[in-house]
Amino acid sequence: MSKTITYVVTFENERWVSRCPTGEVEGVGVARSLSQLERDLAEIHTWAWPENTPGVEFVFDLPEDVAAVVAEYSREKELAEAHTKRVAELAVKAAKVLTSHWSEPDAARVMGLSKQRVHQLKVGA
Structure with missing residues (x-):
């Protein structure tokens, strides 16, 4: 892996939702669990960058408390x-x-x- 792509992750409507604030990946990822979301994003990375697949990193946007x-x-x-x-x-x-x-x-x-x-x-x- 050459680099890592960071996603901002929130919990919305009973699902984990990821957004890439840097624009390297467009759209949102949605999954019931964080593990599934991470696997889905890793698959997207493998498909998009087969020669030099970036890793996945989460930054959580959680409620203040x-x-x-x-x-x-x-x-x-x-x-x-x-x-x-x-x-x-x-x-x-x-x-x-x-x-x-x-x-x-x-x-x-x-x-x-x-x-x-x-x-x-x-x-x-």
Whole structure:
């Protein structure tokens, strides 16, 4: 895939409706589910650009109250992912520091992990 075509998606009359604001694809796509809408658009892309088929991306135009909840969820998810990454980095660092002074079983006890997990962290698995 060389590029991605972005569609603005709304829910209208019990159907998901897609519109391409850039005009690369004319008209609207309509489907009962987002999965079906994505498959339909991918088929259109394959037919229209067989040699260099672009991907499909959705931007959702949601009601304001729903959009606010989704935005809050997205922010918290990003924060959680960043924290998870940082915790993983610190686990490796702690395992290496602790095992440079004490045994893997003792380091595991301090970290609240299994000795196998401490060994994995120490050797970089």
